[in-house]
Amino acid sequence: MIAHKCPHIQVTIVDVNADRIAAWNSEHLPIYEPGLEEIVKACRGKNLFFSTDVDKAIIEADLVFVSVNTPTKKSGVGAGYAADLFYVEACTRRIASVATSSKIVVEKSTVPCRTAQSMRTILEANSRPGLRFDILSNPEFLAEGTAIKDLDAPDRVLIGSLSTPEGRAAQQSLVEVYANWVPRARVITTGLWSSELSKLAANALLAQRISSINALSAICEATGADVDEVAHACGLDSRIGSKFLKSSVGFGGSCFQKDILNLVYLSESLHLPEVADYWRQVITMNEYQKRRFAQTVVSSMFNTITNKKLAVLGFAFKKDTGDTRETPSATVCRFFRQENAKVSIYDPKVPEKQIFVDLTEPGVADDSQLVQQQVTVCKSAMEACTGAEGICVLTEWDEFKSLDWEAIYASMAKPAMVFDGRGILDADKLRSIGFKVHSIGKGLNL
Ligand code: UDX
Secondary structure, rough: HHHHHHOOOEEEEEOOOOHHHHHHOOOOOOOOOOOOHHHHHOOOOOOEEEEEHHHHHHOOOOOEEEEOOOOOOOOOOOOOOOOHHHHHHHHHHHHHHOOOHHHHEEEEEOOOOOOOHHHHHHHHHHHOOOOOOEEOOOOOOOOOOOOHHHHHOOOOOOEOOOOHHHHHHHHHHHHHOOOOOHHHHEEEEHHHHHHHHHHHHHHHHHHHHHHHHHHHHHHHHHHOOOOOHHHHHOOOOOOOOOOOOOOOOOOOOHHHHHHHHHHHHHHHHOOOHHHHHHHHHHHHHHHHHHHHHHHHHHHHHOOOOOOOOOEEEEOOOOOOOOOOOHHHHHHHHHHHHHOOOEEEEOOOOHHHHHHHHHHHOOOOOOOOHHHHHHEEEEEOOHHHHOOEEEEEEEOOHHOOOOHHHHOOOOOOOOOOOOEEOOOOOHHHHHHHHHHHEEEEOOOOOO
């Protein structure tokens, strides 16, 4: 987006992964995101370059964005909660050792609060004499599937810096980059630590809304209330707002769970156990929602799905992306596998290989063969649904709303059931065709 909006700025994207850079330089970009291809193709070779020559790009740059992954640690101190800063540290050390002129280093990756301090210490301790490094925190708030739209017209851009004159000056240079297309009032400046914490806080608050509405969906199902009506009635209160109150089979994605776990770890490290418990509950509720949905499928299908064919429509964690990180669909499919169902999966954007990777338990002997026996990946929704006894909609892809439901019904074993985990289908219409329908948060009127 910077390259697109600022023709006077040269943007070079570097990565140590040569395959990935080759893909960015090819006809087939490594990720799907609406509108991305057009922008890359328009700027590539003009003021946007993709390269594996990391050192050259560092030497030439005035501003260096560190945008590497910070996964949840799998082992060691803080395993399961803390962010692994290995890649952030490796980048910082590389910048320090290669730079021949002063740089502004921008922390773009989502990191725990006070990481900028560690980056600064590393840069200062390892750089050549006479060089200056200023650190900024500029967290990214874009959501997948709407990345280009979010970058083009962000609600806000946040830039944190130290409150020294040098820090403020560095902050101003980044403000000027964004000012090329973002209204000034939307570019906000804060201290470094507020900026780092705001990213974790924003994601925790968003995820909390989903867990809150999902907790209410369970009450709706038990009472006969309708979660969409409840969300609408509550959302019209301007203090609450209507967005992010869509009840679902659970939230997924690379950020929400990871960032909340990070916040939990931070709270515990700060000896605030009650605060840690409070945020942990958002994750607990999300796990409950996925399990509750899968259990509803089993109980509705006469308490057994052994050897029954179930169609799963949607594997990505949300529509308009091929990303499957933390996707609720994988959790639900694993549950179905444990109950020995035959699962046919269709997703418009997720490759077959990825689905098998996500459903294979690492370290379990011969598990992949077993997965192949139980799971089929299909090329269309119709193929997945043919002969099935139940259909689960687990991603809100638009195409699922306009499927030929009459033809699907005719092809299925009876009674034909639909479990709408995203609340996107017209349940009355499906019932008129003959389906038995369960929608999340709508009472069990199969
Ligand atoms: C999120 C934040 O929105 C973004 O600001 C941050 O930078 C990264 O994390 P992303 O994970 O790409 O973005 O997608 P988002 O649209 O937030 O959806 C996350 C999950 O919540 C999805 O599984 C989605 O289906 C689910 N969701 C979202 C709901 O279940 N109900 C809602 O009302 C909204």
